[in-house]
Amino acid sequence: MTDTMPHGELTLQTIAMPADTNANGDIFGGWLMSQMDLGSSVLARTRARGRVATIAVDGMTFQQPVRVGDILTIYAEMVREGTTSMTICVEAWIRRQPSGEHCRVTQARFIFVAVDEAGRKRPLPELGQP
Ligand SMILES: CC(C)(COP(=O)(O)OP(=O)(O)OC[C@H]1O[C@@H](n2cnc3c(N)ncnc32)[C@H](O)[C@@H]1OP(=O)(O)O)[C@@H](O)C(=O)NCCC(=O)NCCS
Incomplete structure (x- = not known):
């Protein structure tokens, strides 16, 4: 997979804040993961037309650090639909400030299951069903 441009639909954008850092001043991997979970759930909830639950995360790879002030953007792409499950490829990209450098920092596959109340x-x- 090329890392020169994002794959998928832009589903979430935010800024890495001081409150999201660990004792070393670096952004927590867990914060990044939660943004990816949220960003991919936008796609999952839309497809499932309602509530979903994250059942698995595969192949999580942290490729670059995220720093305070970086603009974080989540891209998500549905790659498989099962009976109840959806597999979504998720990429997190940052726009570093002030350099403007744009790079992918993390990618993973999130699997969601449509759930009832x-x-x-x-x-x-069914697709197209009201
Ligand atoms: C989501 C939940 C209701 C599913 O119920 P379940 O009886 O475990 O479901 P199943 O084992 O039949 O799996 C459901 C689907 O997920 C898929 N699945 C299950 N585990 C999977 C895994 N590790 N990787 C990929 N797909 C998986 C199954 O293949 C099935 O897909 P399909 O219906 O499209 O064929 C239940 O597992 C649950 O409540 N989990 C906790 C979810 C949660 O709290 N998430 C947030 C964590 S903080």
Whole structure:
């Protein structure tokens, strides 16, 4: 997969803040993961037309550090739909400040399951069904 441009749909954008750092002043990997979870859930909730749960995260790779003030953008692409599950490839890119450098920092596959109000799995609705 080329790392010169993002893949997928822009689903979330935010700024890395001092509150998201660890004792060394670096941004927590867990914060980045939660942004990727949120960003990919936008796609999953839209496709499932409702509640979803994250069931697995595969191949999480941290390629570059994120620093305070970096603009973080999440891109998500649906790559597989099962009966109840959705596999979404997620990339996190940053625009460093003040240099303007644009680079991918993390990628992973998030798997979501469509769930009902009680948290039980449910089949994905047919495409085009109201
Ligand atoms: C989501 C949940 C309701 C699913 O119920 P379940 O009985 O475990 O579901 P199954 O084992 O039948 O799996 C459901 C689907 O996920 C897929 N799946 C399960 N584990 C998977 C894994 N590790 N990787 C990829 N896909 C997986 C199954 O293949 C199935 O897909 P399909 O219906 O499209 O064929 C249940 O696992 C749950 O509540 N998990 C906790 C979710 C959660 O709290 N997430 C947030 C964590 S903080």
